Amino acid sequence: MIYDQQTIHAYEDIKRIAKKYPGRLLDALECFSQNQYDCKTWLLDCLNQYPHHFKYKTRDSIDIAILGGWYGLMASLVSTEFKLKPINNIHSYDFDPIAKQIGKWLFPAVDFIEKDITELNINDKHYSIVINTSCEHIDQSLLYKSIDSAPPKTLFVLQSNNMKEIQQHINCVKNVEQFTEQYKSRLEKIRAYELDKQRYKRFMIIGVKK
Numbered sequence: 066m067i068y069d070q071q072t073i074h075a076y077e078d079i080k081r082i083a084k085k086y087p088g089r090l091l092d093a094l095e096c097f098s099q100n101q102y103d104c105k106t107w108l109l110d111c112l113n114q115y116p117h118h119f120k121y122k123t124r125d126s127i128d129i130a131i132l133g134g135w136y137g138l139m140a141s142l143v144s145t146e147f148k149l150k151p152i153n154n155i156h157s158y159d160f161d162p163i164a165k166q167i168g169k170w171l172f173p174a175v176d177f178i179e180k181d182i183t184e185l186n187i188n189d190k191h192y193s194i195v196i197n198t199s200c201e202h203i204d205q206s207l208l209y210k211s212i213d214s215a216p217p218k219t220l221f222v223l224q225s226n227n228m229k230e231i232q233q234h235i236n237c238v239k240n241v242e243q244f245t246e247q248y249k250s251r252l253e254k255i256r257a258y259e260l261d262k263q264r265y266k267r268f269m270i271i272g273v274k275k
Contacts, residue, residue, distance in 0.1 A: 078170045086163055093167050096136045104224065104267050105142050107260050108198065112222055112271060113148045117254040119220035119273050121193040126153040130192045132182050132211060133199035134159045137168035137175040143196070144174065150193075158185060183207055187215035200225040201234040205247065208236075212251045212274060219274045221252060228265040241268040251275060 066072070083090050095101065121127050127150045131140045134157030144155055159165060160181035168177050182203070187195060195215060200208055200223050212221060225244055229237045238244040241259045248255065252272030260267040 081170055082167055086167065089163060089167060093136055093171070096138050096171070100262065101138060103262070104260065105139050105198065106146070107258075107267075108139075108196070108222060108224065108269060109142060109146045111256070111258055111269065112194075113146075115149070115220070115256060115271050117273060118218070119193060120216060120218040121191070122150065124150075124193075126151040127193035128152075128154040128156070128191050129194045129196065130187070130190065131155065131157045132185070132195060132197040133202065134164075134175075134177070135161075135168070135199070136164055137172035137177060139196060139198055140175045141172045156192075158182065182211050185211065185214070187211060187219065192219060194220045194222065196222040198224040201228070201237050203236060205236055209251065212248070215274050217274055220271065221248075221274060222269070222271050223248070224267060224269045226265050226267050238268060240266075241270075244268045245270055248272060 082093050129143060129152060131143070134140055137157050140155050140157040144152065154176065156176050156178050157168070158178050158180050160179065162179055165177045165179050168175060195211070197211070225236070225238050227237050227239060228234055241257050245255060245257045248270060251274060252270070253275050255270050255272035258269040
């Protein structure tokens with residue numbers, strides 16, 4: 066391990082979480098697991114190669130929303146690894162106030178917004194891209210509502226998995242074909258992907274709202 070100022074900052078963040086939110090320490094540390102990193106960098110690798118036009122793609126810079134943003138890792142990676150366009154704003158949405166507070170310690174550059182996706186009307190915003198890596202945690206009707214509230218040509222990036230044994234996973238899918246089929250009526254120019262993680266499979270689609 067390289068011991069430097071960044072290591073010291075990470076240590077201080079962990080100590081702060083353990084002191085104020087001891088029950089969330091392991092959950093927060095999971096944010097930095099190899100699995101989380103693999104799935105989110107895989108998303109960006111695929112997104113950076115998406116060839117089709119989407120809302121505001123020809124503008125100088127775009128806005129991006131992360132739904133179910135958790136502690137902010139996805140937003141942080143997007144800010145450094147997204148290559149298609151310069152980014153104006155990235156907003157990380159989550160209903161959990163503790164996740165927002167911990168996220169501010171871990172990723173202070175991320176713009177966290179405490180809001181449930183049931184209260185979010187994407188049509189009121191100027192997002193070109195909406196990313197949701199937590200579809201397995203969210204009722205399907207709410208996922209449809211988030212798409213339906215967005216303007217045409219908004220680009221959606223969605224991930225789910227087949228880990229049905231986890232209690233919080235209320236909306237898993239069997240395979241990438243089933244995942245794609247759920248969104249064919251709402252999205253077009255869909256690209257579908259699968260990542261084999263041995264214990265489970267991660268599925269992803271990228272598509273433009275009709």
